Amino acid sequence: MKKVLILAGISALLTGAVVEAQQRKSQPQRQQAIKQEEVMQVLKSSFSSDPRFTWKIQQDEAQRICSQYPSREQMPAQAIQRVIQLSQAEIRYPQWGIYMGDWKEGKKLVDSPRGGRFASYGFSDRPTDRGGNCYACHLIEKGVPGGTMGPNLYRYGERWGITKENLNSPETVEKIKAVYNIIYNSWSAFPCSSMPRFGYHGSLSPEDVANIVAYLLHPESPVNK
């Protein structure tokens, strides 16, 4: 009985070793890695060659870094630092400095699903509308259907502790600035996030962003009711 077991054990060890060796042998020869230029060449040849569109497939440095990693968890600290550094340098503020805009205007921009989108096939390069299509990814106002890709923003201003009383305090201005930065260039706070860098690409102007901030944070906005 014992002998059988030992034999079985030895044979298992042997097969294990053989299988491992085979695996090592059958591993394909290291393929030549695909070069970045090859990928860009495929992309360039596959889109409308209209010169008005070509800027859209020029990758900037931050996009190039983010393309290398499937998720932020797999990014080395150095790459994260670089994206934050690039993104923070690109934030512009409204002419009159940081302020809370008009939440009613902000609501329109948040609602529009067509921002930055083009008329149709054979479209012009003029966006049909402005806006962030925020509901695609976020739940914002209670009772309005939204997506779950981004964080839930119910009562966002209330959660930041913004009330009628402290609306103009220096602490609130700091909070407004933090939210402004996220909307204007989300990668300054969350590198390589799924959220577009709306202000950086000019989809939204600094004033638009200030209006959206007001929609999210103002105590009178329906978000905080």
Next chain:
Amino acid sequence: MRKKALLAVFTAGAIAGGLLSTKAFAQVEGELSPEEEIRLVQEFNRMLAEGINPGEIWYEVGKEAIKKYNLDKCDLGLGPGVFKGAAAQLPRYFPDAKKVMDLETRVGWCLQQHAGMTQEQVLNFVRQCWGKTGNCVSEYDGIIMYLTMESNGQKINVNLRDPNVKRMYDIGKQIYYARLGPWDFNCATCHAGKQEVRIRATKLWSMDRPGEVGSAVSIFPKYLVRWGLPMTMHYRYSECMRQMRWPEFIPHSDLGVALSTYLYGSANGTEIKAPGIGR
């Protein structure tokens, strides 16, 4: 009997579609009213419950069109005119064209070889129903539907040991993760991740969850109730890229082939069940 029922549903759908399409590009801009949306969802549920898929109508259209455009000489990799199971082993490398091609790109190539079309004519042939709703029946959609349905029940089997195919697979994978365009999206923005997420009411399939890429690609062309027509894979790519604010996608381009190779290659082993049906 079943064909008749299908035809009846199709006619009803076409009439409803005609009414809907007075609102031109209704689907493109997402301007369906809540009432229309609810009606379409109910109709979709009814069709699912009764096992009716109007997409099957395009099978007959395609069968006729194959004769009309001399596509019975088309070689999808198993020999001229052999269509049973051919779609399941695509994309593959074709020595005659010296290129890796997926089903749609190969059909485009065959149209140029055997039907005397120019590349421009093929592209117009492909896009004739793009952006339209209701009673738009395109022979191209029919051809793709016919060729895919001939492989129903077969398992997707893309030969990734072929170095040319593997190269296209790798390019496709890099494009899948390439952050690009004025809104910084890549394919993985929506279709990756371990946790299930929604965009508005739409659940997104993920490359990172086992089996989901297979169930997503194995049902194309997919009949969309709200548009009243089937959507082919390259139309799907085009729609995705439009939503991503990328430039206008050219069907049958290398980008389409690279994505197909990556998606179908990752879906190896999944049974083809065309046409799918969606809201």
